[in-house]
Amino acid sequence: METNFYDYIVLGSGVAGLRAAIELAGHGRVAVVTKHFLGESSSEYAQGGVAVALSDDDDISLHIEDTIRAGDGLCDLKAVSTLVEEGPKYIKQLISWGANFDMHGSLLEFTREAAHSVKRIINAKGDATGHEIVRTLKEYSGTFKNIEKLEYTYALDFIKDSPKSVAGVIxxxxxxxxxxxxxxxxxxxxxxxxxxxxxxxxxxxxxxxxGLAMAFRADAAMRDMEFFQFHPTGLTIEGAPAFLLSEAMRGEGGVLRNIHMERFCTKYHPDGELAPRDVVSRSIFFEMQTTDSKHVFLDLTHLDKNFVKNRFPKIYSTCLKYGLNICKDPIPVSPAAHYFMGGIFTDDWGRSSLKGLYACGEAACNGIHGANRLASNSLLEGVVYGGRSAIAAVNDNNEREVRQQDISIGEPISISDSQEKLEVIQKCMWLSASVSRNEERLDNAIEFLTQFLEQFEGKTPTDRNTAELENLATVGLLIATAAKDRKGSRGAHYREDYPDRMKDNWHIYFENAQFSSIKRQK
Structure with a gap:
């Protein structure tokens, strides 16, 4: 096997990965390993914007309060404070690198989204904020000759030089x-x-x-795996993807109606359409059950047509492709899997439980989001914690010497009907561990995924599709196992057999690469 040596490796090329690579660039050779073309990530498609306390009407303490309220009591105050306090500095730095955010005259323009108490969201081209930040970071990272981008390179597993130490990737x-x-x-x-x-x-x-499955197999601690956020408003048209319809559409006055065109959200929460995401998703889910329908409607038809077109140009043009004019037609929507609050357990510098292994962005669980993420905090987290994890990686490992290890590759495995297997896994997770869960369905998912993973024991995938199946099944089993253990409801985790909100503020951890290593800890 070919062997390569770098000073630092970043897995992934979204906002968090690119920001980390830029921070590392002054400290040696950096490899950005990405399985597709550079920048292809959830970041690229993020519409909502960036939450940052920069307006005269906002305050750091307000942003912290909104984040903790949305997280349903399970946020880490230190991590949240770090994010919100350092956010303005990192956003100003992005602007200095060429990021073009929407302006009102000579000042940044701020908008409001659900569960925010004031207007604090900055956007780019209305609903293309993620794309603009990725563009900026791609271009700026390209000015560093020592950042090598390894596109179409799929990380399979970590190289370890001791039981608790990572020294590279296969x-x-x-x-x-x-x-x-x-x-x-x-x-x-x-x-x-x-x-x-x-x-x-x-x-x-x-x-x-x-990255989540790789970290688990390497014995890194994982936390909060039961908390998966389902965005309330994914486009629901047969033959169309679950295209995200931004939170900002409700923040700007859009309303939700059932199939009888009746508003319903205030039946479930006094904040109605502007309640936290987990609440709105469940409201839609319950209303769909009540009306025996497959969707509800997001209605903007009462808003000024020119405003809607200019504020949401990407959404407007995408919906037109599927025969919907959002200025005239209510949009059929339903919840869709959107953001993972759980992940690799880290401190507020991105350090995992393993030496030499760090995590940032959505792959990390650092306590910012608790049981439910506040809208538009994710891009800010990617920028801030991408930078912080890189700073820690340099400070902790600058003098470290890495030696070549004896690496054995398992027997090759390739699954020919990978698409069919993927659809079976997706159906299993959607029925068992999505918006609403119960013990029986979780047990069914655990049994199926456990059996599915047996075929990978001692083997190494020889193609990306097969490797992705192993990783998805691994993460799915972690989610289902943690969701079964939390016998109560909290944030994005809702148990229909235990619907009452749990009052105890403990977290669920997996301590090592055994699904049985689960424990609870405050």
Missing amino acids: ALNEKTSEISLYYAKAVIVATGGAGRLYTRTTNPDVVTGD
Whole structure:
């Protein structure tokens, strides 16, 4: 196998990964390992904007309060404070690198989204904020000659030089099907979440839980795996993807109606359409059950048509492709898997439980989001914690010497009917571990996924599709196991057999690469 040596490796090329690579660039050779083309990630498709306390009407303490309220009592105050306090500095830095956010005259324009107490969201081209930030980071990272971008390179597993220490990654070149070794002083995981676990998701196809599953197999601690956020408003048209319809559409005055065109959200929460995401998703889910329908409607038809077109140009043009004019037609919507609050357990510098392994962005569980993420905090987290994890990686490992290890590759495995198997996993997770859960369905998912993973024991996937199946099944089993253990409801985790909100503020951890290593800890 070909062997390569770098100072630092970043897995993933969304906002968090690219920001980490830029921070690392002044400290040696950096490899950005990405399984698709550079920048393809959930970040690229993020519409809502960036929540940042920069307006005269806002305050750091207000942003902290809104984040903790949305997180339903399970946020880490230190992590939230770090995010909100450092956010303005990182956003100003992005602007200095060329990011073009929407302006009102000479000042940044701020909008409001659900569960925010004031207007604090900045956007780019209305609803293309993620794309603009990714563009900026791609272009700026391209000015550093020592950042090497390894596109179409799929990380399979970590190289370890001791039971609690990571020294690189084993990766598959998708074009040549050859496996190579990549050594480094530290590895930063920025591979995002696992939205493709579910039948309906707003995430692109590349989001398959790779870094999460790799970390679990390497014995890294995992936390809050039961908390998966379902965005309330994914486009629901036969033949169309579950295209995200931004929270900002409700923040700007859009309302939700059932199939009888009746508003219903205030039946479930006094804040109506502007309640936290988990609440709105369940409201839609229950209303669909009550009316025996497959969707509800997001209605903007009462708003000024020119305002709607200019504020949501990407959404407007996308819906037109499917025969919907959002200025005239109510939009059929229903919940879709969107964001993973759980992940690799880290401190507020991105350090995992393993030496040399760091995580940032959606792949990390640092306590910012608690049981439910506040809208538009994710892009801010990617920028801030991408930078912070890189700073920690350098400070902790600058003098570290990494030596080549004896690496054994397992027996090859390739699953020919991978698409069919994927759809079975997605259906299983959608029925058993999505918006509403119960013990019986979770037990069924655990049994199925446990049996499915048996075929991978001692084997190494020889193609990306097979590797993604193993990773998705691994993360799915972690989600179902944690969801079964939390016998109560909290934030995005709702148990129909235990519907009452749990009052105890404990978290569920997996301590090592055993699904039985689950424990509860405050």
